[in-house]
Amino acid sequence: MTGKAKPGPPNEPTPPSTPPSPAAWWRWLLPIGSLILLVWVLAIITTTGSGGTTYSYTDFVGKVAAGQVQAVTIDDQGAVSGRLSNGTRFTSQIPTALNVSQLEPQLRDHHVEITATKQGNALISFLVGFLPFALIIGFLMWIGRQGQRSITGGLSGFGRSRAKIIEAERPTTRFGDVAGYEGVKQEISEVVDFLRAPERYAAAGAKPPRGVIMVGPPGTGKTLFARAVAGEAAVPFLSVTGSAFVEMYVGVGASRVRDLFDEARKRAPSIVFIDEIDAIGGRRGGPVSGGSDEREQTLNQLLAEMDGFDQVSGIVVMAATNRPDTLDPALLRPGRFDRQVTVPLPNQTERSAILTVHGAGKHFAPDVDFGKIARATPGFSGADLANLVNEAAINAVRANRATIAAADLDTARDRVLLGRRETSNALLPEERQAVAVHESGHALLATLCEHADPVAKVTILPAGLTLGATEQLPEAERHLYSKSYLIDLLTVRLGGRAAELVVFGEGSTGAANDLAGATQIATRMVRDFGLSSVLGPVGYAAANPQHLGEEGGELPRKPYSEQTQRTIDEEVARLLGQAEQRAISLLRTHRGALDRLAVILTEQESIDGEIVGQVLRDERLALPPDKRINTSSLGQALGKGR
Template sequence: MTSSISSIKRRQFWRKILIALISVGVIGGAAAYFTYKQNHRITQTYSYFAADLEAGKIGTVRIAPNRDSGKADVTLKDGGRYIVELPSMDVDAANRFTAKGANVEIDPHAINLDTMLPMIVLLAVLGLFGLIASRPEPLALPFRKKQRQSQVCFADVAGAEEAKKNLMEIATYLKAPDVYEKIGANFPRGVVLYGDPGTGKTLLAKALAGESGANFIATNGSEFSSMFVGVSTLKIKRLFAKARAMAPCVLFIDEIDAVGGKRMNEGSAAAREMSSTLNQLLVQMDGFEANNGVIVVAATNRLDSLDPALLRSGRFDRRIQVGKPNLKEREQILKIHGSKVRVEDNLNYSEIARQTIGFSGADLANVMNQAAMIAVHNGADKVALENVLRARNVMLMGEERRSTLSLIDQDARRRLAVHECGHAIVAMAGGTDPVTAVSIVPRGQSLGQTFMAPTNDQLLVERKHLVNRLHVLLGGRVAEELFMHSMTTGADDDLQRASDIALNLVCRHGMSEFGLLTIDEHSSPQMRYEAEMKAMHIMAQAKQNTSAILTTHQNVMDAMVERLLEKEEIDIDDIKVFQAMMDDNPVALAVAA
């Protein structure tokens, strides 16, 4: 690094002092000039001028061309001068002045400084500030988002504790660079934040700038694209020049994979332009010109798509994963968004967090906002737990389509109830993911739903859990066969997901008698055939176990179907009643899974 951040800050301080002094000098000089002109220029009335004209004292009357009326500069024969406002000026007036012995002169360069000079001074001051603000590239192209200061700090970000810890080190460097420079620590060039959409990568970048007090510039990769050759590279060059002028500065590039993707065959003009744009980005981040006081923070959902040259040390020194929040972090995020709306005093945030496993920070914000809208629609003045849970269901499955339900006849309704109760009973028998609600109200693309909420965040999944999922997915189809004595296409999605689980047990997870070998498209046809046969065997076993569960609990099935047909949706209180009925009659599986 050729210059430290502290020296950059000192230069910026003295630059601001110089700008202030120059501005005060220009404005003060202009004010002094106008004061001098006001005190030393004599203005007379037209009557005074007429008297001098009649007395033959006027030597010269100088006026501007094409002027019907206005100020004229009068010079007397004895050398005196004054300004007079003429009511009109035409040929007759000029002849009248000439007849009295006065010379009438037309000054083609005459301008009214009283009017023009204030405008000139104002434009000069604005131009000076514009020149300083645009250094070193006064023609920098505009970007969608650009901020001087970020008002967000790490205290405003809930969750992502590991990511915040890493970024806090960089913020500390930006705030107190001398401590690190004493032992020779180099300023980090860049940070890549990667993870699922909606996990708070942009918010973390703003918090880094706000916590460190650095300036903040935000843009995204797609804004560098252009239909003209060379414009993309020029945008990158001018953006980095702008960031250097604002140092210390955090330069945030969202969706950097749009400009920093892996280079491909440069046979087409588009590929060559993309390669040229990427090369310019590489040079700006770690070229001959140092990025004094500029740290680049990039965000992407696809880290594997970035070019290796961009990810090497010296460009992006750190890669920080921003994952989805865990149970505790979800509760913290919900409380932050819950503070922005009116909620009941006893709102159970922990229960909401438990039932929103897999939700990102953006999803949780949307859930609380949707809950507030639902509360208003229901005529309530505060958000209750049922509003939030309904908003969660809308997020997962879509809005209710009760108009579609009214078109379904009684036989089809009973089939839907049997199908969904089949899922629910098998899930309750498995004891893995608790059932929270069952509904036959159409939502989104689904005609019925069985809602389950895992008890905790699952980072590792046991084989037993996968097999239970397989049983639950087959529960709807098997229930139709057992109690409706026919099959429909309503289980298509269930069968697809069940097939994926069975194939993954064999081909990917090594959880079958087939062994630990991974089977993929590169395996031999014989191996793939044997793997598919083993997956079919697992599906057959799961169907037998599902049939055994539903046959054993036929009394629960009958009661639950009637209850569901009556209410159209049964909640956790009803589920607990049916769960108690099942606990009195455990099931011995027909075939060990």
């Protein structure tokens, strides 16, 4: 796919905050609730014996003068509690700031029974005085117990494995749920046979595999294969990631490895699956960094455990990584990981089968052809295909439909490859013409070059970082690329810039992405593939293989001289120059088709590859003057638009 790039800043989502766990709330609610309960009980004790009607001091004196008071109890703080002649209990308060010396004679004159007491009693006074100290001491004791529990239980939990244990009845994934990859299934099916009947191997004197490591790009289903093995064998499945062993404390990772294998022995026969094993299985003796001692101890313990358990114990270790070049050689030797199974990107047939699996339970229109979609998605992994089907379903929901049409899958593919279509990113009329000419150049050269892949779609609608795109679909899955194919590929890559030079007489910034891709292809032709007649059959491939799923980068250290580098640069420039001149010559020869195709693109915005071929066949029909693309300078045209 070729197109015009438009830079833009990415938007990073803000991670949601994590709410406190219920266990943390209960640890604090217990002491707080106990404190509230204690205060409530104390309040009940201090208010015991009080009750009835509360009178002001004036009303109290009036009741005494009327002879309605039968008995009173007065404490040293002036609090009064008493009983009326009709048996009603009451309370009042004598104001100590006033002269109330006449109150006692008045009470005696009306024959009121008087009782004098001190406020509260000894028990209540003791509780009130001791309560703050008791609360402080209790709180400190509770904190101490929590700390001791964290030290004893927490540190013991530190050394425990964080493996997720799935018992025998839990795994439901089978090999039938994994589409394609028949060779990989055959490789790991022997692991299932060993777990089902280990005595067969023992009787024949064959040693069962101790470990199987699956290597492949991200999203190819390595974890799914491990679950399928567990489901087929109907044995416990202990799943853990490599990062779960890494801690800042030395020795914790090794302890977790021991605990993991102890759990596996208790549940034997069983499978131990370590995802992203490169987190702990990296080469030893590398550059010293923080935590290197802990990582090496963890790796040493893993090596000892894999070399130490009984061969007939029924434990198989499976691992997955997309960085096999970083693993320690001791981990990959026979006796530990006996087999290295490569899980590559699916081919066209396998992609069709994977789409069928992910499409189960969804409603598709009759025009949906999974074979055609598989052909249009070279380089897609299983995870990419699952995302493609999900995006198509979302697109159908946006249109208020429950049935997924072929157009939804095409839109989803553009969404995955190019990005979201920006309706607000409208192009100026002059820019639309420039993009149409650019993409017409790509499309025509892809049709004219003998070894180029056929054109499937051409569009000038902005999407993501591209202002337009020309999509090419290979007729078959390619594994080898000839020099003729690569030269045609360079010609098609430079077709957009060549079209701008033919029509407008100058280039633009829209060819930046095309130039970068073409330069990379030409560099690899000269430096890696030995396809240069000047440099000869010499290849300077990268000394260290790239991680699976990553693009090849520059060599960390050049294994050749500056003179060789100068020769490489000259050959790259020669290849690119020849490809550009070839593209310009072809487009000048077919200038009528270029103008007609650019006009069609400007009017329709998106066209199929069949229209490109039809335009070439009808090239002899000249365009009217008013329908031709303006051949003035590109800079002047865009300048007028602004």
